[in-house]
Amino acid sequence: MTAESIPRIVRMLPARFSRDAKATRTGENTAAVLLLLFTIAALVWANSPWADSYWTLLDTHVGFAFAEHRFELTVKHLINDGLMAFFFFIVGLEVKHEFAIGELTERARAAVPVVAAIAGLAVPAAIFLLFNPSGENAQAWGVVISTDTAFLIGALAVIKPKFPARLRIFLLTLAVVDDVGALLVIALFYSERISVAPLVVSLVLVAAIAAVRFLPVARGPAYAALGFALWVALFMAGIHPTLAGVAVALLIPVFSPQRSQVEEVVQRIRAFRQSPNSRYAREVTRGLRDSISINERLQMAVGPYVSFLVLPLFALVNAGVVLDAASVTAALRSPLTWGIVAGLVIGKFVGITTATWLMARSRIGELAPGMSLRRVAGGAALSGIGFTISLFIVDIAIDDPTRKEQAIIGVLIASVVAFALGWAIFKLTDRLSPPDPVGLKLVRPVDPDRDHIKGDPDAPLTLVEYGDFECPFCSRATGAIDEVREHFGAELRYVWRHMPLERAHPHAFDAARASEAAALQGRFWEMAHELFGHQDDLEWSDIYRYAVAAGCDIERFDRDVRVHASKVLHHVQDDAQDSEVMDLNSTPTFFVNGVRHKGPWDAASLIRALERGRD
Structure with missing residues (x-):
């Protein structure tokens, strides 16, 4: 990067969509492939002659001791309760960004995916409860509420429907609200018995985290230390500790680059170009860093580790399930399995598509220009790929190993069926109403109310x-x-x-x-x-x-x-x-x-x- 190129980069900071979108999509697709490979690896390992080593690894205890105090977790819980806090941290950062300065700030545009996402949470849960109205199985209704964003975007890349750009934005917006719903469900319905004293400590720590933004220096280390303390406090309080990641993320400030800050950085760059020295270099580096909110900086810094390390490890320790004749037969006869399949495949498709149609028809909200209901229907079908959050809730909602296996099989079946249904809808609609040759005709009609x-x-x-x-x-x-x-x-x-x-x-x-x-x-x-x-x-x-x-x-x-x-x-x-x-x-x-x-x-x-x- 040359000194001459930096001012242009700075001018482009307000345009978030000006990032290299192609590179972003490539990274997302790679993450989805990696997640799939680790899922297959877990299934193969759990059904191989070395299956005992798989279960032994999951039950291996790791931790530390200090005097008479001892803290340890199994490898599985270390990943599910510890590393997954970083996943929820990234989810929280994305939610905060979209509601503060992103797609969800424009009410009319956001109304459709928000309502569609809510329907995509409620309808699957209702369908699951039709299959499992009472008993222990009913407690697992949260398994069907959430969509796996990584697999969803990866599936779009594999299917390659015509003109996916606006559909992708719609689904990502929908996924943000979907994540909010999943986080609320985990916090409200899947926490253990609450201990008052650690909960009070947690509230104090939350207040301290909110005050970190006023520190003149060392805000990053302060967020890290207080975030870890909050994780421990929530763990002791009986609330799922991964929610510490969400709490920290929602309290981290987010803002669009300010014109005055950007122009100040440009002046520092000009001074550095005229007289290169370490002082000006530090000022330029600090100015560039401070012109972008810590929310976006952390998404860029932590996001790749979550996508390429945390989520694949999560898939490895949670997707392993025995697929012998007895377990598969039991799963196919279980209302738990079919409740999950029906909830994810049918519930997501019906809920999202119907809500979108009603919102567009009633003109309460508006679809982005160029979006159509058939595009939404294909995306709604793919939204039935519920993997990460689904398996996460399986682990905390179901204790019985047999029922847990049935639920995992249900999630895997639903994900495969949802992908096939989405592929069929896209291919069928593209064939029945093929788009015009690229660039020959205007892709979007003139709209007097907009143009x-x-x-x-x-x-x-x-x-x-x-x-x-x-x-x-x-x-x-x-x-x-x-x-x-x-x-x-x-x-x-x-x-x-x-x-x-x-x-x-x-x-x-x-x-x-x-x-x-x-x-x-x-x-x-x-x-x-x-x-x-x-x-x-x-x-x-x-x-x-x-x-x-x-x-x-x-x-x-x-x-x-x-x-x-x-x-x-x-x-x-x-x-x-x-x-x-x-x-x-x-x-x-x-x-x-x-x-x-x-x-x-x-x-x-x-x-x-x-x-x-x-x-």
Whole structure:
């Protein structure tokens, strides 16, 4: 990394989606493969001639002694109660991020996956209780409530349905709420008898953790020490200690990078470039670190260890089950097994799909542009892959070894069936209603309530442009578009959509966000005019001046850009995802009456293309 490249990186910090998405998906897929391999290894080991060594390993005690005090756990409980606290820690960080500055901050957009997730928790539990209405089996209803996110995303990568980008975001949003529900169920229904004194100590430790953010230094070590103390206190209180990870995560602050912090880092980088020395290097490092919230830093630092170490080890010690004729026959005759299969496969599919349909139909919430119910149905089927949390609850909800084996077999059967059902739905719907060739037709119809339109929204002719505000060709195209609009008058509606090419135009994404913030005040076209007129000066300090010139209330503009940024961000993201789906790679790109325009985009060429469309 060169000194010249750092300012550009800093400018991109507010755009969380600008991370290398391809690398992220590769890591998620690798984690899912690793989880599957360790699951198979556990099954093979538990059914091999060396099966005794597997069970011996799980029951091996590890710990330490201090004077007359002794603390020890079996290997299985060390992983399930100890290492899994890091898994729940990551879950808590993701939940906090999404509700604070992520997908769940925009109520209308978040309403559908939130309600769908709640239905995906309740319906499976109800179906399980139909099979097991009373007795010891009924206590295991929590096994069917949660989806395994790693396997879900891995399954999407294997099946490769058409245009999965928005479905993936929908399912990840749904998974966050799913995780919240699972955590609440574990805390409320699967904790042992509560001891008051350790519980009081736990509450004091929670208050101390909340105060760590005010420490001037050593916040990381403080979180670690107090988190471990909270784990011990919860263990002694009879509450499942892994919830310590959630408590710490929810108390760690999260924020979007502030413009003042980012600009301060840029100044430090410039000073370092002019006079490289250790002092400036430390200041740059500290400034870059502090500009990103500790929530995101910990997700990046701890997340890989959870994905590539903790979860595979969890699968290894929990997925091992004897699959001989007697155990399989007993499982296939058990209402516990079939309650789990029906709850995960049928419950998740019916609950999520039905809730999404009702929310979309009633217009209480809205699906992301381009999402359809058939996409959701395929994802809902895959949500029946309940592995990590399901096996976790099996271990704490069921004591009898025979019933525990039946439950594990049920989870494995459900995961296989859910994958097959999701694969069938995606393949069938893609075959019955195949999408148009990539990039030939507009993937998302014009929406007058959402899109930026010049002209009559109901005009018979439509010209859609994908462009960015730093592109000189887009700026020149505005004159041609004015001629086209003058030629057709009320017969034409012109639509602008964002396609910020950040590699070529490093300020394009910020300019797009700024235009959307102006649009919230009804000043989109005025702001677009200012941005096109000052393409060589698109730093944020300049953009604020253009917002004033465009007639924006600058205080509201600042809030919409920095604090209430989710709606602004989502609009730009949606347009950018359209361009990715259609494999667009240059700006401007035009669509004439929904069909991609090939060839010159001067006024005469566009007029001829629109005339042909009218005929």
